[in-house]
Amino acid sequence: MSEWALVPLRLFLGATFVFAGLQKLANPAFTNPASSISIQHQMAFAVTTSPIGGLLAHLVAGARVIGIVLAFGELLVGLGTVLGLWTRVAAAGGLLISLSLFLTVSFHTSPYFTGSDIVFFFAWIPLIIAGGGSRLSVDAKLAQIAARQQGAPPPALVPIAFSTVQSLCGHYDDGRCRALRALCGPQHCPVLAGERPSLYDRRHLDVVDRRTLIAGTSAVVGGVAGALAIGAIAAEGGKILSSGASGGGRTLSPTPTSAPTTTTSAPTTSTSASAAPTTTTSAPTTTTSHPKGTLLGSASQVPRNEAASFTIPTNGDPGIVVHTKEGAFVAYDAVCPHLGCTVGYAPSMQLFACPCHGSEFEVMTGDVISGPAPHGLTKLDLVEGANGNLYLQ
Numbered sequence: 001m002s003e004w005a006l007v008p009l010r011l012f013l014g015a016t017f018v019f020a021g022l023q024k025l026a027n028p029a030f031t032n033p034a035s036s037i038s039i040q041h042q043m044a045f046a047v048t049t050s051p052i053g054g055l056l057a058h059l060v061a062g063a064r065v066i067g068i069v070l071a072f073g074e075l076l077v078g079l080g081t082v083l084g085l086w087t088r089v090a091a092a093g094g095l096l097i098s099l100s101l102f103l104t105v106s107f108h109t110s111p112y113f114t115g116s117d118i119v120f121f122f123a124w125i126p127l128i129i130a131g132g133g134s135r136l137s138v139d140a141k142l143a144q145i146a147a148r149q150q151g152a153p154p155p156a157l158v159p160i161a162f163s164t165v166q167s168l169c170g171h172y173d174d175g176r177c178r179a180l181r182a183l184c185g186p187q188h189c190p191v192l193a194g195e196r197p198s199l200y201d202r203r204h205l206d207v208v209d210r211r212t213l214i215a216g217t218s219a220v221v222g223g224v225a226g227a228l229a230i231g232a233i234a235a236e237g238g239k240i241l242s243s244g245a246s247g248g249g250r251t252l253s254p255t256p257t258s259a260p261t262t263t264t265s266a267p268t269t270s271t272s273a274s275a276a277p278t279t280t281t282s283a284p285t286t287t288t289s290h291p292k293g294t295l296l297g298s299a300s301q302v303p304r305n306e307a308a309s310f311t312i313p314t315n316g317d318p319g320i321v322v323h324t325k326e327g328a329f330v331a332y333d334a335v336c337p338h339l340g341c342t343v344g345y346a347p348s349m350q351l352f353a354c355p356c357h358g359s360e361f362e363v364m365t366g367d368v369i370s371g372p373a374p375h376g377l378t379k380l381d382l383v384e385g386a387n388g389n390l391y392l393q
């Protein structure tokens with residue numbers, strides 16, 4: 001049963017890193033310098049807050065490339081870990097990524113255990129020490145195939161009673177070695193780790209190792225090609241989806257109310273037959289002007305004490321507009337200043353709440369009420385036009 005011990009950890013870490021990589025690749029805002037959730041923005045922020053800020057200052061210029069490498073790195077690490085393919089290498093990569101995210105993103109998280117990167121860092125260590133194990137692992141499968149081709153049965157873990165190990169390799173009684181072997185000690189013990197089983201010819205084992213390595217390398221090359229293809233598909237899919245993104249929940253759509261036009265019918269006055277004077281009043285047309293800015297939609301789309309989302313045209317970030325209980329309209333960049341999750345409006349408490357680490361923000365000012373967010377939400381300039389539409393200035 002113990003050979004299954006690492007499988008849940010492996011699947012969780014692998015699936016999480018695959019998801020994290022795809023999420024970055026599928027989000028165009030991640031590499032858009034105008035967005036507050038972009039890698040450029042995060043690195044620039046980390047320069048002033050991270051303990052390795054001096055190093056980051058030299059890397060900010062290449063932030064876009066670093067972001068793409070990071071996303072593909074997470075995808076590859078995740079796939080390798082889920083599949084159990086070169087698990088130790090994948091786990092070492094995962095540990096490096098978690099360490100760099102800890103130093104740049106969550107270093108100041110308090111208390112420290114609420115930041116996930118430090119937990120991920122330590123979670124990778126068992127996989128580096130023990131590898132992927134013998135269950136649900138491509139590495140183990142390839143080793144079995146190579147061993148079978150070489151005519152050697154695959155290595156297997158066999159539980160042995162400790163008394164058996166003592167009798168074979170080391171057992172002192174009354175100061176005398178009672179082991180079956182002449183030398184008491186682990187050096188020549190066939191059942192302790194560190195010594196090859198003597199069952200097979202050493203050359204056979206080398207061939208098995210070599211074949212396993214070659215097959216593993218081929219699988220890794222195939223996996224890298226697959227990851228590149230998956231990443232490219234995710235990136236293209238993300239572009240298509242974001243071009244028609246709604247932001248989730250109630251969404252503002254720019255369906256303008258037509259500007260009222262008043263036309264006065266032209267009065268015509270005619271007198272009797274003689275020199276009949278005719279008066280024609282030119283038809284006056286009144287057009288109601290509306291504020292400058294980007295039309296978000298009709299204010300009637302947002303009932304009182306409810307919110308609607310939209311995409312901020314200048315940076316692609318999610319925006320949120322709230323129609324307060326008192327009747328005012330306020331809008332914010334909905335990106336949480338802590339780690340970039342999207343905040344939502346909680347009507348029951350009349351505040352903004354972040355689903356990731358629980359930061360809460362005041363609805364009229366955007367100021368932080370509680371939680372780890374270092375500052376408030378970015379307020380947007382919103383105007384309600386006389387025509388009943390909302391405009392972003």
Ligand code: FES
Pocket residue numbers: 336337338339340341354355356357358359371372373
């Ligand atoms: S992302 Fe952490 S509180 Fe919002």
